[in-house]
Amino acid sequence: MRFDVVFKNFDYFLWGAFPEGPLGGLAMTIILAAVSIFLAFWVGLGFGLMRNSKKPWLRYPAMVYVELVRGTPLLLLIFWFYFLAPVIVGYSVPELQTTVVALVVFTGAYIAEIVRAGIMALPKGQMEAARGTGLSHFQAMRYVILPQSLRNMIPSFVNQFVSLTKDTSLASTIGVLELTRCAEQVSNRTLNAPMEIYVTILIMYFVICYCLTSYSRRLEKQLSRYQARDR
């Protein structure tokens, strides 16, 4: 067991070469995940609402987007953006931005499904009653449906955030300096302790993701008390 290699490089795993060099490691993983989930939430909310819409010109594009993205592996999506982006915008886009776009597009599709299911899970009477009090469809959505259903979706969002945190490891394949990439670098540099390094990385991911998972489980229990139910 050569865990001294891990101890010597532990600060590199945590924030890369930060004060002197670029930020990396676990800090980069968390930033990547947080930025992506924030953007993906709005993308997913939009497409989820579109998917629930009665108008076919809104519903079908959203359906195509969700099915396309959910049918493609994330790695393939990342490589698509990595190759396509320079052609579309005409100059090379840094890996970090490419990854964020790919993660947002990917997670957005899953969040759209969560939003759709969350809105459908709400009893129909809520919408009818809101429309009955004279609110427009948009107002009913904004003030009655979404506040309730979004709160019920929070555990699913947290779960999605967990998978997103795990998915950021794929960014290492195109060279973003996050936790997995840092581990690869240290492993390639030292050569004699790959097992210790990867075990440490697995545990670091596990600590973050497990805290989030148990948080979402607790939330689920708390929230289930306040849910509007069908009679």
Added chain:
Amino acid sequence: MNWGAPLARPSKETEPALNYQFDWQLVLSGEYAQWLTDGVLVTLEISAVSLLLSLLLGTIVAVMRMTRFKPLEWLGLAYTEFFRNTPLLVQIYFWYFGSSQVLPDVINKWLYAHDFEFAAGVISLTVYTSAFIAEEIRSGIFSIPKNQLEASRAIGLSFIQAYRYVILPQAFRIIIPPLISQALNLIKNSSLVMVIGVMDIFYMAKQIESYSFHGFEAFTVATLIYLSISLVVSLCINLYDKHYLRQISY
């Protein structure tokens, strides 16, 4: 079209039109088409092997978590929680680069002599997927009313017999849709094994890209193959939901 080195930002006058020549014949016939076919076969092979193994392992872990024997229960819990909450990519690296330190030399030599990439890919996919499958199976078993187990114990079946002949056959019918979607995830996740050099479809697409600079065609074909697999599978789930799941009710 410059693929490797970063492109310089073009000035406004010399804005390059998309001067990329599409050549679909290149990837749809000849040697490259053969590569892609081989890649599809490897993807299907590694997915099938991993799926079978992870169904087996997942069932074992799920039953471990259902027993009243505390150490087994904790072991099952630790297994599912750990492997569900860590990235598959790092797990692949761990099995591929790290396992040689733990395993005895004889096994290492044997593995290196055979297809070690494939074996490491199968192990990591199996371990990762089985943790998810174990959870699906457990929730499926929980959805079977408890008196089913009590009744089957009362007519004289042993605990294992009760599970084997009464609980599991019913539970599997309920969890078939989530299991199929796990299988779908497995097929998509199998694209990750290309990082350790298993020549699956994605690896082949990258290979074609670096040989011929026709990455667009190769990636399009790879994407379409993944898409058609997943669309067919999700169609199957919907059909199953419509025709069979309605019949089960307690």
